[in-house]
Amino acid sequence: MTESPTARTSRRRRGFLIFLRDVLVIIVIAALVSFVVKTFVVRSFYIPSASMERTLLVKDRILVDELTPRWTDYERGDVVVFKDPGGWLDAQPQTPPQPPLIQAVDWVLNFVGISATDSQDHLVKRVIGLPGDHVVCCNALGQITINGAPIDELSYLNLPEGDTAASNEPFDVVVPEDSVWLLGDNRDRSRDSRAHQELPSGGFVPMENIVGKAFLTTWPLNRLGLIDGHHDIFNGVPDAE
Numbered sequence: 390m391t392e393s394p395t396a397r398t399s400r401r402r403r404g405f406l407i408f409l410r411d412v413l414v415i416i417v418i419a420a421l422v423s424f425v426v427k428t429f430v431v432r433s434f435y436i437p438s439a440s441m442e443r444t445l446l447v448k449d450r451i452l453v454d455e456l457t458p459r460w461t462d463y464e465r466g467d468v469v470v471f472k473d474p475g476g477w478l479d480a481q482p483q484t485p486p487q488p489p490l491i492q493a494v495d496w497v498l499n500f501v502g503i504s505a506t507d508s509q510d511h512l513v514k515r516v517i518g519l520p521g522d523h524v525v526c527c528n529a530l531g532q533i534t535i536n537g538a539p540i541d542e543l544s545y546l547n548l549p550e551g552d553t554a555a556s557n558e559p560f561d562v563v564v565p566e567d568s569v570w571l572l573g574d575n576r577d578r579s580r581d582s583r584a585h586q587e588l589p590s591g592g593f594v595p596m597e598n599i600v601g602k603a604f605l606t607t608w609p610l611n612r613l614g615l616i617d618g619h620h621d622i623f624n625g626v627p628d629a630e
Contacts, residue, residue: 431455432600433607434470434511440573440581441513442547444468444616450608451513451616455601463569463596465535465623467516468603468616471571474595476588477512477580513603514581518570520596521629523563526556535626545619547575558583564629568593 436449445451445468453470463469518524518535525534531554532539542555556576560583564570571594573579582592606612 432470434513434603435608436513440575440579441468441515442575442578444515444545444574445513445603445606446612449606449612451603452605452607453601454604458599458602463516463519463599463602464618464620465516465519465522465626466618466620468513468618469516469569469571469599470511470513470601470603471594471599472511474590474598476590477585478510511600514571514573514579516569517572517582518562518564519629520564520566520568522570522626523561523629524570525561526559527554531555535623536629538626540622540626542619542622544622545574545617547578549577556583560586562586562591562593565591565593567596569596569599570594 432453432455434451434453436445436447436451439447451470458467517533522535523537528534528539530539532541533555534540540555543553546555548554556572562570562582568590570582570592572581572583582594584592586592603616606614606616
């Protein structure tokens with residue numbers, strides 16, 4: 390029996406609708422998976438300032454491991470992204486509202502972790518002091534000491550030519566429980582824990598504010614590579630008493 394033109398058209402329409410349904414389901418599942426990955430596993434950020442040069446440059450895009458530190462905790466030397474604990478970032482100027490379509494697209498891209506427009510609300514520094522650590526700057530050689538042990542940071546610090554002091558701003562702190570002491574690698578251009586000691590937090594950053602550990606530079610492509618924690622530099626540091 391020959392299929393009528395009307396029946397053939399109806400069958401094609403049903404096939405097309407089934408195809409659209411399957412595509413929509415795939416898109417929704419992919420978006421949900423991306424959201425879960427962004428929220429609990431890996432997240433993308435870009436670098437807005439020069440405070441971590443030469444390790445990270447302005448406009449570098451990085452990936453942040455949110456999952457592993459939940460079990461392994463953080464180590465001295467880790468480069469971490471964290472939310473402003475209050476008073477670290479200057480007030481951002483008001484920007485004109487974007488058209489609704491642009492806002493919707495940006496929301497979707499942030500939802501699935503492709504865009505990183507909230508990078509301006511976060512900071513990136515290196516962990517120097519862990520809870521209980523006694524961190525002092527500086528000894529006669531210009532080195533920071535942790536629990537009495539000096540650390541030689543010259544391999545990653547971005548210092549002016551001829552300057553070997555890890556910080557030109559002295560400090561002597563004991564890191565509180567569930568907090569860290571964070572410094573930028575570009576010490577003379579980094580407003581880090583040293584610059585916020587007058588705040589109620591004392592310049593310390595609560596662990597709960599840390600988003601995760603930066604582990605990979607993804608963009609630009611000529612800078613693709615792992616982010617070095619230089620953990621060997623801290624091997625001689627004794628545990629806090």
